Amino acid sequence: MRIRALVVRIWRQLFHDKRTIALMLIAPIFILTLVWLVFNGSTYHPKIGLVNVPSRVSTVLQNEDATVTKYTSTADALAALKAQKLDAYIDYQSGRLQVELEGSDPSKSKAVLLDLQKLELKLSGEEVQQAAKAVQQLQTQVQAMAKAQAQHTGVGQPTGQTGQSGQATGQLTQPGTQLGTATHPAPPQLKQPTIKYLYGSANMSSFDNFGPVLIGFFAFFFVFMVSGISFLKERTTGTLERLVATPIRRWEIVTGYVLGFGAFTTVQAALIAWYSVDVLGMMMTGQFISLLVVTLLLSLTALTLGVFLSTFANSEFQMMQFIPLIIVPQVFFSGLFNLDTMAVWLRWLSHIMPLYYGGDALRNIMIRGESLSSVRGDLVVLLGLSIVFMGLNVVTLRKYRKV
Amino acid sequence: MVTGENREATTERGIQVRAVERRFGKKLVLQAIDFDIRPAEVFGLLGPSGSGKTTLVKLIAGIDEATRGVVTVEGVQMPRRDMLGRIGYMAQSDALYEELTAKENLTFFASLFGLKGKDRARRIEEVMELVNLTDSSRKLVSAYSGGMKRRLSLAIALLHRPGVLILDEPTVGIDPVLRMAIWQELRAMKDEGTTIVVTTHVMDEAEKCDRLGMIRDGRLISVGSPEELKAHTQTVNLEAAFLAYGGVRA
Numbered sequence A: 001m002r003i004r005a006l007v008v009r010i011w012r013q014l015f016h017d018k019r020t021i022a023l024m025l026i027a028p029i030f031i032l033t034l035v036w037l038v039f040n041g042s043t044y045h046p047k048i049g050l051v052n053v054p055s056r057v058s059t060v061l062q063n064e065d066a067t068v069t070k071y072t073s074t075a076d077a078l079a080a081l082k083a084q085k086l087d088a089y090i091d092y093q094s095g096r097l098q099v100e101l102e103g104s105d106p107s108k109s110k111a112v113l114l115d116l117q118k119l120e121l122k123l124s125g126e127e128v129q130q131a132a133k134a135v136q137q138l139q140t141q142v143q144a145m146a147k148a149q150a151q152h153t154g155v156g157q158p159t160g161q162t163g164q165s166g167q168a169t170g171q172l173t174q175p176g177t178q179l180g181t182a183t184h185p186a187p188p189q190l191k192q193p194t195i196k197y198l199y200g201s202a203n204m205s206s207f208d209n210f211g212p213v214l215i216g217f218f219a220f221f222f223v224f225m226v227s228g229i230s231f232l233k234e235r236t237t238g239t240l241e242r243l244v245a246t247p248i249r250r251w252e253i254v255t256g257y258v259l260g261f262g263a264f265t266t267v268q269a270a271l272i273a274w275y276s277v278d279v280l281g282m283m284m285t286g287q288f289i290s291l292l293v294v295t296l297l298l299s300l301t302a303l304t305l306g307v308f309l310s311t312f313a314n315s316e317f318q319m320m321q322f323i324p325l326i327i328v329p330q331v332f333f334s335g336l337f338n339l340d341t342m343a344v345w346l347r348w349l350s351h352i353m354p355l356y357y358g359g360d361a362l363r364n365i366m367i368r369g370e371s372l373s374s375v376r377g378d379l380v381v382l383l384g385l386s387i388v389f390m391g392l393n394v395v396t397l398r399k400y401r402k403v
Numbered sequence B: 001m002v003t004g005e006n007r008e009a010t011t012e013r014g015i016q017v018r019a020v021e022r023r024f025g026k027k028l029v030l031q032a033i034d035f036d037i038r039p040a041e042v043f044g045l046l047g048p049s050g051s052g053k054t055t056l057v058k059l060i061a062g063i064d065e066a067t068r069g070v071v072t073v074e075g076v077q078m079p080r081r082d083m084l085g086r087i088g089y090m091a092q093s094d095a096l097y098e099e100l101t102a103k104e105n106l107t108f109f110a111s112l113f114g115l116k117g118k119d120r121a122r123r124i125e126e127v128m129e130l131v132n133l134t135d136s137s138r139k140l141v142s143a144y145s146g147g148m149k150r151r152l153s154l155a156i157a158l159l160h161r162p163g164v165l166i167l168d169e170p171t172v173g174i175d176p177v178l179r180m181a182i183w184q185e186l187r188a189m190k191d192e193g194t195t196i197v198v199t200t201h202v203m204d205e206a207e208k209c210d211r212l213g214m215i216r217d218g219r220l221i222s223v224g225s226p227e228e229l230k231a232h233t234q235t236v237n238l239e240a241a242f243l244a245y246g247g248v249r250a
């Protein structure tokens, strides 16, 4: 009864505050759309200059959709490279292919190197042997670049840089190594390797990859702020003191908040998920209901944490100060960026961050099509954290009423 | 005081404050407070700003707990959650949900006190009429004037027909006409058996109380009816008596 009164009140407050509703519903959709526009564009086609290169090379590159320009001298090509008209140029000198990359944008460099890799696969016979050495060097570079880039960022890579495409690279290396072996007089027959995807597909975009984490992030961030600030206001305007002068129990206050905002969050989560999947076409192999359950649990954690932390803030501005402290670190550890290259002790930090578990569960459901029961580890942690925060809230409310 | 039987009744109901002390950290805000409030009387707490009036009424309302000593309301030692349903409390600062309408505020608090259905609707109308806000009940509280907010706070405190009413400076910002109406209502509630505790700065309001407690620097310096206090200090009005207790001769 008292809980219901609190829930109704929270809904009415939200209803009167149309701007906050708009923020919670429209802002995630707006940002998701922007991210989608940025990351779901077609793959980048590198601009490659050619100097004295055999025509077959240029044909292959053009087939790979690279923009190819021919230059008569190395100096011309270099000038174009410096003027940023090219991403790379290929020079054929004394039987060897030489490649120079512009190099300031790792993702563009990588696109060039990928095209060169395909070039190697398509060429055969004499040219292959000649190109092989150069390509072998390139591959070492590809790997080095991939490594360097993985350390920089997990976002902004061309299509499908997940564990799966990493395997594909590994397979490609094989024929190259064989080609480079000079002792083999006749090159073994080259066959296009068959590439299979355990999860995902060749045309999965990076938007599909980190979209699930974004959904989790929105569920977390907006609920954290809105519930935190709303509880803070309850404290600073004295209504909390007024509230504890009624026979409401402390746990009823906490439960009322959880249910009131929880109900609203359900609507928000459903809307975000529906928009991402059905409108933006985010990859979704699991069940929609599983997605909702995880988002709800994640926002429950955000809610209880927001209410708890609001105890340590004395104004809305101080509440905002939790964004760089609590939210931003979680973004880094949520799986949006690759954690595997991080120091082990740093990686450990992710285990205390709710968004890490939410992101993991959402990815498993949306990309790998897992069921709720196979992500139960994540769910248990989220639920556990929520219960702990709820308990802490009940305890901190003692400050306002001893009984 | 009077007979043994009456004394018994007094401890059964009413409010008893026994050797109460309240500290905030090292700061001693209330010390050695000892007095009774009889059932169905209007008891005024009078004292300068910062003397500890709010702190004392919060102890009685059961929101705060005394560092030492005992507060009993209607025979029950405070703080007790189940007693809160029988106490009406109006805080010194208006604690209202500004983004809700007056009616929504009332509905919320009425539900917390367990009022429902038709009874709730009727009671909300009654109290709104009492504080003369019926016409503005659908307005957002954020659009209310200071005095209107004060009246709404009072309406909320009256909602559940409490047996004990604690009002912390209830008439600040309320015009004389309405103030008179509110006092009439308080007297009427008293006649129906409600025990009322009011803190105030306003002397003519203090005159309307059955008995007064004078509080200064966290100590209760005197308790008695307005006449008793005046007689004791040999002064003609309460203001002079108040000053006399503070060591000032007007």
Ligand SMILES: Nc1ncnc2c1ncn2[C@@H]1O[C@H](COP(=O)(O)OP(=O)(O)OP(=O)(O)O)[C@@H](O)[C@H]1O
Residues within 6 Å of the ligand: B024, B027, B029, B047, B048, B049, B050, B051, B052, B053, B054, B055, B056, B092
């Ligand atoms: N939570 C608190 N922590 C520390 N000190 C407090 C606290 N609450 C009140 N005080 C101190 O206790 C003293 C009495 O405060 P109180 O609010 O009871 O005064 P008051 O008599 O109601 O004054 P006014 O007439 O201005 O409302 C003040 O000195 C105040 O600073």
Ligand SMILES: [Mg+2]
Residues within 6 Å of the ligand: B053, B054, B055, B092, B168
């Ligand atoms: Mg006060």
